[in-house]
Structure formats: C-alpha cells, structure tokens
Amino acid sequence: EPEVTQTPSHQVTQMGQEVILRCVPISNHLYFYWYRQILGQKVEFLVSFYNNEISEKSEIFDDQFSVERPDGSNFTLKIRSTKLEDSAMYFCASIVEGGFRGYTFGSGTRLTVV
C-alpha cells in the first residue's frame, strides 16, 4: 500500500536555527498538508497546499513557516528561526483529488528545539 514518507524521523536543533522537514507524498496525490502535535496536546492543522500554492493556513502558520514542493516529489516545511515552543511531532499528509475520505499521515518528524 502506498504511503507518505517523512524524513528525518527525529531532529534536534538549537533555538534560532532553521530546519527543513521533508515529506514524500503518495505519487498521484494532489493535496498536501502539514499538521503538528505538541506532546500531550491535540493534532493541529498548519497548512494545506494545492496546485503549487498554499490553499489554507492556520494561525499557527506565521511568517516563520513556509512550505514548498521544490521538485514535484518532495513537500517541505521550513521553520526559519526555531523557538522552544516549536518542539512537536510534525505530520505530513496527502490526498488524491475528488472526494474526501480521510487521509493518511506520514509517520512524522519529532522536532526538538533546545
């Protein structure tokens, strides 16, 4: 069964550093998403991406965050200057166009900001 792949599985970074989280969505999918989950908290929507542009973003997704699909395969989330409160699990997801059936998440990247 096709799956969404995320790398790295765990990243430790110093406060103020830039990080890039990578996702390889399922190949024929057209909608892409990033979510995050702070330890012990609920999963929260960050951003959705379609047709090479952001289609929706949450209040969490401020100017420190950006997304892109640089090569038609990878889907990346960049955090420019990490803060301690950015420490969380970051999940990528993708769905095929045409009907919403609930999507499949990647296994996540655990980001630890120290």
Added chain:
Amino acid sequence: RKEVEQDPGPFNVPEGATVAFNCTYSNSASQSFFWYRQDCRKEPKLLMSVYSSGNEDGRFTAQLNRASQYISLLIRDSKLSDSATYLCVVNPNGGSQGNLIFGKGTKLSVKP
C-alpha cells in the same frame, strides 16, 4: 467553546468488554466525520469514517447525530491491541480540501 470535544479518559476495561466513546463538535456546518486511532508517539491512523446512517466495521460501530452534533464509537469484544488513544476528527469544509479538526482524544487501556 472547543471545536471538537472528547472525554479524555482514560478508560480502563478488561478484555472482552464493550466500550463507548463520545464526541461533540461545535460547527453545525461540518461535513465529514472520522475516528482515528493513535498509538503512543505514532501518527494518527484512520479507523473509520462516520456516516449519517451509522456504520459498522467488524467490532467497531460509529454513529452520527447531526442534530445534537454528537459522534460516538462503540468497540465490542475489546482486545489488548485496541489499547490506544481514539481521536474524534471533523472536516468542517467538505469536498477535497479538508483541513481536519481533531479532538484531544480518549485514551483506552484494555487489560488482560
């Protein structure tokens, strides 16, 4: 008011028990509803969609009451492997472009 609200539990039940989880959502225009399961430090995994007429998948039964904005999940004959956190999830928008709203989850622990 929280968008998706669940009893946090934990629910501690013996193997073979029947357990029910409830969930309420605040946006009456919400279109799609799901139950996800999340194991500790893992990604959420889709357990089942929830349809207006109610639906069943093996030991799992989901119900939706749009008038009360209430969703439920019933697990019969619970197994040790059912131990996880169950997330009530709502898509407020419908269509293909669905950013999901998650509840905080209800933790289930099934004991031998």
